[in-house]
Amino acid sequence: MxxxxxxxxxxxxxxxxxxxxxxxxxxxxxxxxxxxxxxxxxxxxxxxxxxxxxxxxxxxxxxPWPLKIVIDNVIDGHPLTGVPAAILTPLAGTSRSGLLLAVTLFLVLTVILIGMxxxxxxxxxxxxxxxxxxxxxxxxxxxxxxxxxxxxxxxxxxxxxxxxxxxxxxxxxxxxxxxxxxxxxxxxxxxxxxxxxxxxxxxxxxxxxxxxxxxxxxxxxxxxxxxxxxxxxxxxxxxxxxxxxxxxxxxxxxxxxxxxxxxxxxxxxxxxxxxxxxxxxxxxxxxxxxxxxxxxxxxxxxxxxxxxxxxxxxxxxxxxxxxxxxxxxxxxxxxxxxxxxxxxxxxxxxxxxxxxxxxxxxxxxxxxxxxxxxxxxxxxxxxxxxxxxxxxxxxxxxxxLAEPVADGRSNGLGARIRNLEFSGVAIGYGATAVLSGVTMSMRAGEMVALAGASGCGKTTLINSIPRFVEPSAGTIAFDGVDSRAVAPDSIRARVGFVFQNEALFSTSIEDNIRYGSAGASKADVREAAAMAGAAEFIERLPDGYSTMLGRRGARLSVGQKQRIAIARALLRRPEIIVLDEPAAPLDPASESALIETLTALACDRIVIIVAHRAGTLAACDRVFFIHDGTIAASGTHGHLLATNRDYQAYLAQSGAEIPA
Missing domain, CATH: 1.20.1560.10 (ABC transporter type 1, transmembrane domain)
Known part of the structure; x- marks a missing residue:
């Protein structure tokens, strides 16, 4: 494989x-x-x-034949011979005027049918x-x-x-x-x-x-x-x-x-x-x-x-x-x-x-x-x-260009995804390895964080969950089922994604939230917006949920666009929610409100957050720290802060506040 x-x-x-x-x-x-x-x-x-x-x-x-007939048989008076004689003699006889009329009618018919x-x-x-x-x-x-x-x-x-x-x-x-x-x-x-x-x-x-x-x-x-x-x-x-x-x-x-x-x-x-x-x-x-x-x-x-x-x-x-x-x-x-x-x-x-x-x-x-x-x-x-x-x-x-498909070894996923497990996973792009030996597990009911310096492979790791990127070694399993045995569309229907760079279309706010959930009702859209903390600012807009966004949502602030993206992910009611630095554009108050929302969502699903801020990391049940191309340590934020010098150095370098 x-x-x-x-x-x-x-x-x-x-x-x-x-x-x-x-x-x-x-x-x-x-x-x-x-x-x-x-x-x-x-x-x-x-x-x-x-x-x-x-x-x-x-x-x-x-x-070409009518003109030949006119020159040779009408003007010069030569008798008709061959195929033209067999066709035209019964129609025009030996009369030159009759022959000219027959030829003219043929030309008129030809002009009507195929033009000049x-x-x-x-x-x-x-x-x-x-x-x-x-x-x-x-x-x-x-x-x-x-x-x-x-x-x-x-x-x-x-x-x-x-x-x-x-x-x-x-x-x-x-x-x-x-x-x-x-x-x-x-x-x-x-x-x-x-x-x-x-x-x-x-x-x-x-x-x-x-x-x-x-x-x-x-x-x-x-x-x-x-x-x-x-x-x-x-x-x-x-x-x-x-x-x-x-x-x-x-x-x-x-x-x-x-x-x-x-x-x-x-x-x-x-x-x-x-x-x-x-x-x-x-x-x-x-x-x-x-x-x-x-x-x-x-x-x-x-x-x-x-x-x-x-x-x-x-x-x-x-x-x-x-x-x-x-x-x-x-x-x-x-x-x-x-x-x-x-x-x-x-x-x-x-x-x-x-x-x-x-x-x-x-x-x-x-x-x-x-x-x-x-x-x-x-x-x-x-x-x-x-x-x-x-x-x-x-x-x-x-x-x-072809995306990977299931190899048919499994009947697919169960009713709900309860566990996500990485076993000896290596991921890269072409011949360039980004991560190797990644082993970790997550379960429904907890909120986990991926932390590490910029460029360490956090985004690459979360992209491997819905099979945007395929591992070159090891396995990624949902409730024990190898992800490569499941069609990508089946996995993505169960995963909600909020990307680091917001992705919005130049349509209405409601259409952007409903993207990916075409059958959702207006009530469902508003419920998802409320859960994401977006309902309040949307309802203050003159056109509310019908407000048309400019190119990539240029009419909204970065934090507002992020909340709409979160609402879109929540509307699908995913069993796994993946957020790539969702708090980065938010102020402390908005970050706190978002963490409360995500904590509530994690009661019956897996919530994975890529984060740098100490406040976000402290709110998670577990933190997986990526260092030197692998998972170097895992545990609560407090545990890693007390036991891992590399984790301390990472937080200090990222500008996060380290409590005494």
């Missing part, structure tokens, strides 16, 4: 180390496969979108109206993609389906990442930049849409279109195989050219995303520390730091554009040479009478049509590089 825990902690500490390695095509393929479940769960929408796409493609492939050929289909999209080139702006558009290749009735329907599908895929992946961050070990947040985590949740999650559209659907659609066009051209120009072969040769040319730049595009895409997350992290951290920045007059310095990070993000984007520009420069001359030769060859065939002007129009239309699918087929690998880079950042979270 300890080896498994150490391995998991190691994975958490090295969460993003693998992102620095080059992204190979094997890993890219693995990421695409692993992302497929987030698409396949919406099979119905995928099926509807595919149906609309392929029906629209069928109409699109037929659009090569029209501005993006007008149907829902992209964010931003011209920014930063990665956040680009991926915001990916997250809201609802565009269609068409702008008629089918285009409208497809856009609506695409919007729905994109949002559902993106939301499911975004929620999965967010939940994984919430359930990750607390040790992760010692090194994790919050801005980077937000970027992964908000923007990297948007990679799932482009992966499906550009990496799966677009290539399939393009292959279908390319194959159908080749079938039509082979049938129509069976006596001119050079035309068909020339059209086919464009595909490998574009594919080879795009693949040559794949690695550079992948690497630069990764760099773009890292630069984007750095901007968000820099901004988030400085907003969180705005009071410190103002106190030291560093506004200009910190503004310059965020500005530098933002420009670094833009430079990363411009480097990506430069790579794409070079790709175009390399391929464009070759493509232009082939197109020029093709035009010369076709015109010569018209001169000698082997093909007609209508055939030229048909070939030009199909050539224009095939340019896009050929570019999509050949450039698929290049086009998904940015998305694959985002997916790697997504799956770094999904693969590596």
């Amino acid at each position: 300890p080896d498994a825990i150490a391995q998991r902690d190691s994975r958490a500490n090295l969460l993003y180390a693998d992102e620095q390695a080059p992204l190979t095509w094997r890993e890219a393929w693995r990421l695409l496969v692993k992302s497929w479940p987030f698409v396949s769960r919406y099979r119905r929408l995928v099926a509807i979108k595919c149906a609309l796409v392929f029906i629209s493609l069928t109409f699109f492939l037929m659009t 050929v090569h029209g501005e289909a993006q007008a149907l999209g829902t992209n964010v109206n931003s011209d920014g080139l930063d990665q956040a702006g680009i991926t915001a558009n990916d997250a809201n993609d609802g565009s269609s290749l068409w702008n008629g009735l089918f285009g409208y329907l497809e856009s609506r389906v695409t919007i729905n599908l994109t949002q559902r895929m993106n939301q499911s992946l975004r929620t999965a990442i967010y939940e994984r961050f919430l359930r990750s070990p607390l040790a992760l947040y010692a090194d994790q930049k919050i801005g980077d985590a937000v970027f992964r949740v908000m923007y990297d999650s948007a990679s799932i849409g482009p992966v499906f559209y550009r990496g799966v659907l677009a290539p399939i659609m393009s292959v279908f279109m390319f194959v159908m066009a080749m079938i039509v051209l082979s049938a129509q120009f069976s006596n001119e195989p050079v035309i068909v072969v020339g059209a086919i040769l464009f595909l490998p040319l574009i594919a080879i050219g795009s693949s040559l730049f794949g690695r550079a595009l992948r690497a630069q895409s990764q760099s773009m995303r890292e630069s984007g997350s750095n901007v968000m992290a820099a901004f988030e951290e400085r907003v969180a520390q705005v009071q410190l920045i103002k106190a030291y007059g560093q506004e200009s310095r910190e503004t310059a730091a965020v500005d530098a990070a933002s420009w670094a993000s833009y430079r990363s984007t411009f480097r990506m554009l430069a790579i794409i520009f070079v790709l175009v420069i390399v391929l464009a001359p070759v493509c232009c040479a082939l197109i020029g030769y093709a035009l010369y060859y076709l015109m010569m065939q018209v001169i000698v009478g082997r093909i007609t002007l209508g055939d030229i129009v048909l070939l030009a239309s199909y050539g224009s049509m095939l340019a896009n699918p050929m570019a999509i087929i050949g450039g698929t690998w290049a086009s998904v590089q940015a998305s694959v880079a985002g997916l790697r950042r997504v799956h770094s979270v999904l693969d590596n």
Whole structure:
């Protein structure tokens, strides 16, 4: 078990180390496969979108024929042959005007269904109206993609389906990442930049849409279109195989050219995303520390730091554009040479009478049509590089961040927790040991304290009770049940926590107290507030329990915020109450009132207090003194004061009053 825990902690500490390695095509393929479940769960929408796409493609492939028929059969008077004759002769006969009417009606129907050929289909999209080139702006558009290749009735329907599908895929992946961050070990947040985590949740999650559209659907659609066009051209120009072969040769040319730049595009895409997350992290951290920045007059310095990070993000984007520009420069001359030769060859065939002007129009239309699918087929690998880079950042979270769960060896805890026991417990972060050989026991009906110098491991020790931190050795047991055999959620439902740094939301006081106990009544909220000594000041506020708090409760004093946090813990009616230095922000009178409350609560539950003040320590039934990385002594405050020199020195150093 300890080896498994150490391995998991190691994975958490090295969460993003693998992102620095080059992204190979094997890993890219693995990421695409692993992302497929987030698409396949919406099979119905995928099926509807595919149906609309392929029906629209069928109409699109037929659009070049009316112009050929008008030139060859209506204007020049050539008789209809082949498939057009089989379809149109029964409808229009041999009349040129009838043939023109049939062709016109077909074009009107096509415009209604799929819009004008090569029209501005993006007008149907829902992209964010931003011209920014930063990665956040680009991926915001990916997250809201609802565009269609068409702008008629089918285009409208497809856009609506695409919007729905994109949002559902993106939301499911975004929620999965967010939940994984919430359930990750607390040790992760010692090194994790919050801005980077937000970027992964908000923007990297948007990679799932482009992966499906550009990496799966677009290539399939393009292959279908390319194959159908080749079938039509082979049938129509069976006596001119050079035309068909020339059209086919464009595909490998574009594919080879795009693949040559794949690695550079992948690497630069990764760099773009890292630069984007750095901007968000820099901004988030400085907003969180705005009071410190103002106190030291560093506004200009910190503004310059965020500005530098933002420009670094833009430079990363411009480097990506430069790579794409070079790709175009390399391929464009070759493509232009082939197109020029093709035009010369076709015109010569018209001169000698082997093909007609209508055939030229048909070939030009199909050539224009095939340019896009050929570019999509050949450039698929290049086009998904940015998305694959985002997916790697997504799956770094999904693969590596996981909270420990019960191993199934126990049926869980009893009706009430009566005893909490530490046996030879060692705790640390990664390879750094904080505590070792910790052995102590606590029972319901007593209030105990953890004392020791700052940084000795008191907070780490209490964080191990609800499995925020896992021991690397020894056991923590509730009524004899190893905590590792119980799911963390089951333990946390029985433990009430009051943190050293108050944690309040920008909602009402009542909502903050009720947090974690959504079903509690108003009477329960008021009872908990009274027990915590918060009812009096809350009721004096103009809006009482409905008073809205500012950011982190900025409208309240430190002591008031602490009492609301205590009320929130008490509302859950926990069997174990853990308070991390609850009296630190309180005046002596408030501390005395709080101790009275906690003493009353300890009559039928375990109350654990991390404390420095002699008054708080003296009120506890027992004190566990942490020194030199372990429990050095335990007993009442008076006993330790009389027998332990290290305890005396600790109290003297902390500034507490030592009675004679």
